Amino acid sequence: MGIHRYFKSLSDLENLFRCPGKFKYQDHSVAAHSFKVTKIAQFLGTVEQMEGETVDWKILYEKALNHDYAELFTGDIKTPVKYASSELKGLFSQVEQQLTQKFIREEFPTEFREVYIERFKEGKDDTLEGKILSVADKIDLLYESFGEIQKGNPEPLFLEIYEEALMTIILFKEMKSVQYFLNDILPDLLQEKFIPHDQLSQMTQNILSQKDEQGQ
Amino acid sequence: MGIHRYFKSLSDLENLFRCPGKFKYQDHSVAAHSFKVTKIAQFLGTVEQMEGETVDWKILYEKALNHDYAELFTGDIKTPVKYASSELKGLFSQVEQQLTQKFIREEFPTEFREVYIERFKEGKDDTLEGKILSVADKIDLLYESFGEIQKGNPEPLFLEIYEEALMTIILFKEMKSVQYFLNDILPDLLQEKFIPHDQLSQMTQNILSQKDEQGQ
Amino acid sequence: MGIHRYFKSLSDLENLFRCPGKFKYQDHSVAAHSFKVTKIAQFLGTVEQMEGETVDWKILYEKALNHDYAELFTGDIKTPVKYASSELKGLFSQVEQQLTQKFIREEFPTEFREVYIERFKEGKDDTLEGKILSVADKIDLLYESFGEIQKGNPEPLFLEIYEEALMTIILFKEMKSVQYFLNDILPDLLQEKFIPHDQLSQMTQNILSQKDEQGQ
């Protein structure tokens, strides 16, 4: 028992990879994903605050940092399984909660238990912070799938993930930070180019001919 | 729809790794595991047949080859989750079966469906072939965990897995092939040595001194 | 000596990678390849049986499972070397057989030797099962090379491998299972698309505009 085991478990999140069972050019660990989601949530919160909303930063960071910690106990369960029946989904959430609480009881000294039970709860609720987490989680997923598509991954799943992520983000389009994402960030993402082979030849010719002229 | 998608899915099993979320010196894909289990089952079946049992080889190979195919649809769910409640376990098995049947209906032409529904069923039943599969699955798991322990993996989980695998194998100890494993194979596994550092120094000295004598 | 060393050797096949010395997006171990070939052979055998042929399943599975086991002793020798001279090829086959038999003599107890000498023999003979193995081996090779081509591997070797695999499969085109592959599976493989960048932009626009309308 002890916080030592909690600290050690953080490294297990570096060994848990997202979207298993599919060829990917680049793997993403749950640890790295949690980092990116927290950074994205930080930015979204900043936009909300600038637009006059009150952000509870302590809560926002806690939600973002811990939102996938329970995967340590449950492993990666494919979405279609989880949602195959609402009965299963309900039971599954229950089990997830039980396993997390069991871990806290076994590893955390009494004085920390209440705080951590709160921190490891499902964070995606209807508060501003819960909604920012929902959006930040999907923005990172959208970037992950876009990364595969842009690198040439022929697996249609990544287009489906991109689509699903975007559709979820849009559900929150009344939020100022989501409007910012859709209007100011997404267009730049779509501007990203593949490096065309033709461009390479052209650039090489340009360099060679420029230098030729200078050489004369 | 089509057998093409079934053939392609075989390669996804090369991207599904066993025991995620833990540091391992050597990863094992579900594809490679299925190969090893089938080879081990082949050996166990050979022992049973030599001892006078009748082995239905077609059935045995089908069970061994396909025993983890459903992980393609469900992903890797940690054992404690699956068995957290018998209710969840029951529901989970149901969902697993539904997803597999859905895949067969969507991808397999009518004439193949019945055959493949049969092949993708849970194979660990009470027939001789079902029991051989149960044992072969655990023998490979025992070798995987032994490999980590022998390489110096400090994670206690691998000792637990080794223990659990061995205890399950022993449940089948009335089988001739299990007796062969316990009496003729397991002792050799336990004889395996770490390469001691001392031995290296000693050997080096021996080679050097031998050569010295020859050189005189 | 012992079956323990045979079981342990199965894991070495997980460390032996096909087509060394070339950049590949996805590696394939000999263990995973053997699994896929056995699964493909299972399907081809099913077609043959449906078409009225008699399949000896025990033999078919043995051939498929063990067809590359000897690579454990010989390593990966590039095809041009093996076929550089028919004299070398003959000698090489001889040596391969000798090394395999030596392993069996050293590791297998007497009672298993005959069975395993038979199992580790070259399986690609003129029987129905031998021909199914030849075809299944090339279908997996075709999928492996197609996987590289589809992911954008610029190495022309993979186009050559694809071509050679397809030409070998066609040599067996009198077989019902090969006709099924050529008529019902290969066309779907060729339908596979790269995910076009344009499609991504288009889809994003569609989602955005739909949501806009709903939002009004």
Next chain:
Amino acid sequence: MGIHRYFKSLSDLENLFRCPGKFKYQDHSVAAHSFKVTKIAQFLGTVEQMEGETVDWKILYEKALNHDYAELFTGDIKTPVKYASSELKGLFSQVEQQLTQKFIREEFPTEFREVYIERFKEGKDDTLEGKILSVADKIDLLYESFGEIQKGNPEPLFLEIYEEALMTIILFKEMKSVQYFLNDILPDLLQEKFIPHDQLSQMTQNILSQKDEQGQ
């Protein structure tokens, strides 16, 4: 220009590995390290607060999340280089700051610049939050080096890193959270065992003999 490039840069931190140029059993990316440091800082802050200190959580999370972001611009420079001369160290800090500010000016719209210049500043100052960051950073480093030592890494560097990390932590021993670490967490870390080979044999014998008795 744009936040899109900032979001994309987060994934580059997944490709930046700590302690390059040394054999490691397990790699750690700057992204995963940042996640772990933030989680550890969260715990240390919790202890401080319980002991009556006032923690500015917003500041603490900002410091922890962003503390290595500048490595994106500078790459990994080995410590002995950085500290070879105080003149170099001074110049280097200056350059680091310039490059970070250049990135902010080029990529962040005007309204976000001030906030992010503040967030990307060196966080290890003399405030409580700055000191928690210093300690959390070293605790993760200590765990990383301990992980290598425990897995059997013969490189003496990891013992040196462990030592240096511990000595730095002790510099802050007047802090309640550091006392908690030294008294309640570190002893458990040192209790961690290698899995001894002898224990494996013993356990196997125990299982076998127990089952034997039950079988009678």
Next chain:
Amino acid sequence: MGIHRYFKSLSDLENLFRCPGKFKYQDHSVAAHSFKVTKIAQFLGTVEQMEGETVDWKILYEKALNHDYAELFTGDIKTPVKYASSELKGLFSQVEQQLTQKFIREEFPTEFREVYIERFKEGKDDTLEGKILSVADKIDLLYESFGEIQKGNPEPLFLEIYEEALMTIILFKEMKSVQYFLNDILPDLLQEKFIPHDQLSQMTQNILSQKDEQGQ
């Protein structure tokens, strides 16, 4: 102290990867890069000699083999950092030299020190051998970046690296070996094709129809 530590350090160069912090399809270690640069320098030297120049081969090989050895002590520092100010660049070179000399003093017995201080000096001077090294280093960099572009890496950095490498090579265009590279090697590199998906379909059709005719 000792040559043993020098020999061991060579393996550290296998763990030092070029261009960290960016997604790459293929990683290149400093050890492999040094090998390739030496082989390319060998070829360029051969051209120079054929054209009547006198090549000091001993010097050329020493320069090429050792040109990145100092990265062992300094790690990978991103180019923009190094060149951010000429003052920093000067200091940095000084530190690099000091660290290298410190290593030689600590590890090399007296009799070897002078030779190795000479060998580990910056090799890119104005001698023929120094210029061949400069060109060979950039040719390998050009091939590395071309490899990423050709495999579909969407990161614009690789196009910039390709461009910078080519522009540096052209600075030496008065050299016969550079003219050979520009006229006889680069055009072949630019001829390299992506494998088009269309070509695959076409080839498949051709094989199928040929075989059909033969089958009649």
Next chain:
Amino acid sequence: MGIHRYFKSLSDLENLFRCPGKFKYQDHSVAAHSFKVTKIAQFLGTVEQMEGETVDWKILYEKALNHDYAELFTGDIKTPVKYASSELKGLFSQVEQQLTQKFIREEFPTEFREVYIERFKEGKDDTLEGKILSVADKIDLLYESFGEIQKGNPEPLFLEIYEEALMTIILFKEMKSVQYFLNDILPDLLQEKFIPHDQLSQMTQNILSQKDEQGQ
């Protein structure tokens, strides 16, 4: 045809890994091995020269750099195969030579052919340079196998490789550079320690108690 394909082939040597089919903690490419052998040969040559021998450096570097280039055409053939019969060994050498010459004829313009046929010849002859190559090749092999043993690789093969490498080096013990290796380098290698777990506890206690005293 062209030198471009020769340059490109250098990168294939980065994808060719030594000792395939065995679990290894650290992989070594043929490219990195060639680099290390050349560096070791450089040192051995330096010792020979200091002891009054005349070293033909151009020849020595050519032999070391190119000594495994032919593996590009033949792949990795396990030693027991190559030496299974002297007849096979003879034939194999012939084929290796033929494939190398075929590559040179196809890729190298006429003016370079003679030089490269010479460079790609078997380099381990009875000249001083040939003997240095033989020794350097085995020293790197000895370091590679020692690296696995020291990291805890339980595979006995690495002890056998270490032994065979050392025995071959000793065959050349009349050479001054070999005497230097045996007397001045090998003892330091054998002094290398595993990091003992006890030492870690001890050191931690020492640090803690020192600091305690200082704190008082």
